[in-house]
Amino acid sequence: MSNKIKGIGASDGIALAKAYVLKEEPIVISNHQTKDPEQEIELMKKALERAKTDLKNLQQLALEKLGGEKAAVFEAHAQILDDPMMSDEIITLIREKKYNAARAIKEESDKFAATFDSMDDEYFRERAADIRDVTDRWLRYVLDLLVIDLATIKEEVIIVANDLTPSQTAQLNPTFVKGFACNVGGRTSHAAIMARSLEIPAVLGLKTITESVKQGAMIALDGNSGDVEIEPADASLWDKKAKNYLQMKKELNTYKDKTTVSKDGNDKMLLEGNIGTPKDVEGVIANGGEGIGLFRSEFLYMDNDHFPTEDEQFEEYKKVLENMGDKMVVIRTLDIGGDKKLSYFQFPAEMNPFLGYRAIRFSLDRKDVFKNQIRALLRASAYGKLGIMFPMIATIDEFKAAKDFTLEQKKLLEKEGIKVGDNIEIGMMVEIPAAAMNATNFAKYADFFSVGTNDLIQYSMAADRMSEKVSYLYQPLNPSILNLLKLTIDGAHKHGKWAGMCGEMAGDAKAIPLLMGLGLDAFSMSASSIPLARSIIAKLTIKETQELTKKALELETAEQVEALVDNLLASK
Numbered sequence: 005m006s007n008k009i010k011g012i013g014a015s016d017g018i019a020l021a022k023a024y025v026l027k028e029e030p031i032v033i034s035n036h037q038t039k040d041p042e043q044e045i046e047l048m049k050k051a052l053e054r055a056k057t058d059l060k061n062l063q064q065l066a067l068e069k070l071g072g073e074k075a076a077v078f079e080a081h082a083q084i085l086d087d088p089m090m091s092d093e094i095i096t097l098i099r100e101k102k103y104n105a106a107r108a109i110k111e112e113s114d115k116f117a118a119t120f121d122s123m124d125d126e127y128f129r130e131r132a133a134d135i136r137d138v139t140d141r142w143l144r145y146v147l148d149l150l151v152i153d154l155a156t157i158k159e160e161v162i163i164v165a166n167d168l169t170p171s172q173t174a175q176l177n178p179t180f181v182k183g184f185a186c187n188v189g190g191r192t193s194h195a196a197i198m199a200r201s202l203e204i205p206a207v208l209g210l211k212t213i214t215e216s217v218k219q220g221a222m223i224a225l226d227g228n229s230g231d232v233e234i235e236p237a238d239a240s241l242w243d244k245k246a247k248n249y250l251q252m253k254k255e256l257n258t259y260k261d262k263t264t265v266s267k268d269g270n271d272k273m274l275l276e277g278n279i280g281t282p283k284d285v286e287g288v289i290a291n292g293g294e295g296i297g298l299f300r301s302e303f304l305y306m307d308n309d310h311f312p313t314e315d316e317q318f319e320e321y322k323k324v325l326e327n328m329g330d331k332m333v334v335i336r337t338l339d340i341g342g343d344k345k346l347s348y349f350q351f352p353a354e355m356n357p358f359l360g361y362r363a364i365r366f367s368l369d370r371k372d373v374f375k376n377q378i379r380a381l382l383r384a385s386a387y388g389k390l391g392i393m394f395p396m397i398a399t400i401d402e403f404k405a406a407k408d409f410t411l412e413q414k415k416l417l418e419k420e421g422i423k424v425g426d427n428i429e430i431g432m433m434v435e436i437p438a439a440a441m442n443a444t445n446f447a448k449y450a451d452f453f454s455v456g457t458n459d460l461i462q463y464s465m466a467a468d469r470m471s472e473k474v475s476y477l478y479q480p481l482n483p484s485i486l487n488l489l490k491l492t493i494d495g496a497h498k499h500g501k502w503a504g505m506c507g508e509m510a511g512d513a514k515a516i517p518l519l520m521g522l523g524l525d526a527f528s529m530s531a532s533s534i535p536l537a538r539s540i541i542a543k544l545t546i547k548e549t550q551e552l553t554k555k556a557l558e559l560e561t562a563e564q565v566e567a568l569v570d571n572l573l574a575s576k
């Protein structure tokens with residue numbers, strides 16, 4: 005029976021496919037004795053082959069996407085399964101003690117892992133975890149349970165999960181993953197941001213979707229409205245929705261190759277793309293991006309098992325700068341902490357990690373890590389037009405410390421005879437209300453601002469951006485937010501600096517007229533939002549957006565502002 009639920013539309017598009025529920029069923033081993041040992045041995049061998057094939061595929065994928073070091077992990081896993089001693093012992097248990105295949109594998113692998121567990125050397129103790137990991141896969145095949153490997157999905161599915169981590173999201177192949185639906189998250193959670201950069205429709209904040217949908221059931225979703233239907237009553241309605249959506253996309257595509265110009269001929273505004281990896285540049289260029297307004301460098305750190313070295317980072321930054329030619333590329337220094345964790349670094353336990361040791365606070369404390377990144381950025385600056393920006397700046401002292409450190413490193417590099425660009429701009433994110441309130445002073449020192457509305461709104465409203473319970477407080481159109489934006493943009497302009505925005509608000513169709521009216525210079529967004537943004541700008545004159553903004557700043561609620569914008573857009 006069809007079941008309709010509503011969540012938060014997090015990445016545009018319509019999807020209809022089978023659900024792939026990311027919920028591993030527990031492995032339960034029974035003690036029953038087998039009457040047919042040879043059949044159990046056959047089952048165990050077939051499962052072993054399937055597990056080995058998986059590991060080979062994963063090794064290959066890791067090699068293509070993540071490099072040799074990650075791939076070596078899967079090779080080591082395959083070697084564990086190749087060990088004939090373990091298989092021989094398992095066969096003996098099945099033949100002589102009449103164990104069922106699963107029980108024999110479990111008993112033997114536990115014994116094997118326990119040997120490693122008892123060793124002093126940490127390296128060998130970690131191998132115990134590897135043995136458990138690979139035998140889990142083997143057991144799942146023996147017991148006919150679902151084995152979850154996002155990277156190896158080979159049929160069209162919609163992923164249904166509690167949440168998706170950035171690294172899980174990065175593994176998704178958009179050819180097969182048609183959408184995703186999660187219990188938690190909202191428009192600005194990182195799963196949403198990644199979904200938009202992969203152009204996969206997503207609905208988040210669905211609370212209990214993992215409980216409501218069965219493995220393999222048909223499911224449909226609308227990533228704009230947030231509507232989800234499990235076992236749709238009329239699939240043809242969804243097909244029609246998908247067709248309309250594609251038609252609209254096609255019309256908007258004509259804006260990909262145009263320049264950004266308002267109806268009255270203002271062509272000073274830039275529409276740029278946000279990226280997480282150098283690969284995302286393709287999407288920005290394909291959608292007509294006029295630069296990169298935000299490269300979230302933390303993804304280089306999260307998709308790794310060590311702090312990336314200066315050289316490793318240099319190569320990635322250089323790729324982006326070269327591919328963007330003479331267009332501006334703003335790279336944000338490491339914004340780690342909060343919900344963005346590293347597998348190889350233990351953050352201190354804090355009551356409020358979003359308000360804690362993170363981003364520039366971490367970088368200024370860990371100059372060793374910061375230095376590698378700054379040197380890599382400065383070296384890469386010789387290959388294009390680079391803007392370096394610091395995240396989570398709250399005080400003038402923090403900004404000055406980060407900027408001074410960067411300039412010192414620049415001098416040192418030049419002394420070493422290493423080429424550094426001569427047109428680097430050093431700016432900051434405005435995402436803490438304290439920075440917005442003090443923007444005029446910051447603008448004396450910063451070359452540019454980029455407003456991070458995802459955080460600016462969460463901190464202004466004191467509403468966790470990851471919590472669907474308080475997602476109603478994500479109110480970009482609230483006059484309080486508009487006033488903070490006005491302070492920021494006016495502050496920049498007072499000192500002849502430019503003000504951009506790289507939070508999700510920059511690509512929000514209803515916010516764009518207001519941002520034009522406030523005088524925003526650069527709008528950076530998910531690449532797929534660029535054509536729509538350009539089509540909106542083309543319909544409006546600066547004068548009418550200024551009038552709109554003036555009225556909006558005097559209103560009381562986000563709803564009132566929304567009605568005002570709707571009214572203007574409807575008249576176009």
Ligand code: PEP
Pocket residue numbers: 192298300339435455456457458459460506507508
């Ligand atoms: C923001 O806070 O708006 C922003 C762009 O940064 P992030 O979403 O990575 O926190």
Ligand code: MG
Pocket residue numbers: 395435456458459
């Ligand atoms: Mg932020």
